Amino acid sequence: MSHKVFLTGASGFVGSAVLRRLLADGEHVIAAVRRGSGALSSPVRTVAFESFEDDNAWEGALTECDVVVHSAARVHVMNDTEVDPLAAFRRVNVEGTLALARQAIAAGVKRFVFISSIKVNGEETQPGKPYTADDLPQPQDPYGVSKMEAEVGLQKLAQQSGLEVVIIRPVLVYGPGVKANFLNMMRWLDRGIPLPFGAIDNRRSLVALENLVDLVVTCIDHPAAANQTFLVSDGEDLSTTALLRRMAQALGKSARLLPVPAWMLTAGAKALGKGGLSRRLCGSLQVDTGKTRNLLDWHPPVKVDAALLAVARHYQENDKK
Structure with missing residues (x-):
């Protein structure tokens, strides 16, 4: 079954690989890219934005789609120069994500696949005690906290609206x-x-990267993926x-x-x-x-x-x- 996918972060490391796979699979894709990020490697319809901190109006593009794959984020950076790193992460990773999800609900999108992070679980495991998808989250840095808060917000929206949310936490x-x-x-x-x-x-x-992309594509329409959290390695x-x-x-x-x-x-x-x-x-x-x-x-x-x-x-x- 063919899908119409709204993909964010399409020019990024993960997003660009997801885009290539979706197009190879014959899916219809609308790609959201940051203005000035350069041309995509694959010809596809694009929607440009300044920043996920802005009040972006996605509805026009979302009405044509049944699935959102959200890979855009303010990523973890070494030696962050922000005065308040957590606030900076929240503006993009929490507020921007939830704004997109609300507009997706209003547009009738059925499923929202969110690329989160293993940092929601924590930073380190003890021998013989790997993280599981259902462990109590223990993020240790602002990036991990922001991803956790986005997950919680998405799950609440799913309960209120019927939007199917799928969370993937890559290592x-x-x-x-x-x-x-x-x-x-x-x-x-x-x-x-x-x-x-x-x-x-x-x-x-x-x-x-290829394994992560394969799981993302699987989660686009697998019935058992709805409202679940998955770890991947x-x-x-x-x-x-x-x-x-x-x-x-x-x-x-x-x-x-x-x-x-x-x-x-x-x-x-x-x-x-x-x-x-x-x-x-x-x-x-x-x-x-x-x-x-x-x-x-x-x-x-x-x-x-x-x-x-x-x-x-x-x-x-x-x-x-």
């Missing part, structure tokens, strides 16, 4: 064109720089050490990893004011996707090594400096 997403720390790690490995990450016995859940959790070795293999390189104890890395990072970075490198964050797999009969179509190979190829062809 760290990687794929061709990935930026930030993931790209930095590839550069370090590609250049043969010795890294002090050869003795880290943590476990991190990750999700390949590749289904194979890796230590930082194992990830670096397999990333190096995908690059055709040898990983030069020095066996520095994790406690020493953590202490050094905290002394430099980089405690958050050490937690991501040395701490664990695992998710249990049993609900996603069982309720939706969904399984990630792409394995980790194949996904890493796609990232490595894109890096070598486009991002290598």
Whole structure:
């Protein structure tokens, strides 16, 4: 069955991949993009906006659609310069999201798929105790708080209106064109720089971009997805050490990893004011996707090594400096 999808964040890392998949599947898409963000890679009807903080009028486009996929957000940033970061996140991630949802209800949209974040659950898990979709939320930073508040607001709107809300909380997403720390790690490995990450016995859940997109598309019309929250990962959790070795293999390189104890890395990072970075490198964050797999009969179509190979190829062809 074909759908008419209103997609926000269509020029972003996740949104652009969702757009490509929807068009490949023959779906009708209207894409909401920030004005000045550049042309989309795929020809599609677009609706431009200045900011999700503005009082945007979406009704004209929404009346043509039966599903909203909302991937636009003020994303988590390091060294945020906002005087009140939580207020800044709330304006976009809470108020903007709920304004869109209210207009979707008024326009007769049937389903609202919201790309949230694992940060709603928290920042770190203990060994053998992965997060589940139905855990009590424990966000630790303004971004996570804003995503949680958006989820709560959407669920209330669903109860009041009959709008079907589907919430997806991804872990760290990687794929061709990935930026930030993931790209930095590839550069370090590609250049043969010795890294002090050869003795880290943590476990991190990750999700390949293609796997996340596949779940988003599944949630557009799966009957069992209505008014549910799902966690998503590749289904194979890796230590930082194992990830670096397999990333190096995908690059055709040898990983030069020095066996520095994790406690020493953590202490050094905290002394430099980089405690958050050490937690991501040395701490664990695992998710249990049993609900996603069982309720939706969904399984990630792409394995980790194949996904890493796609990232490595894109890096070598486009991002290598």
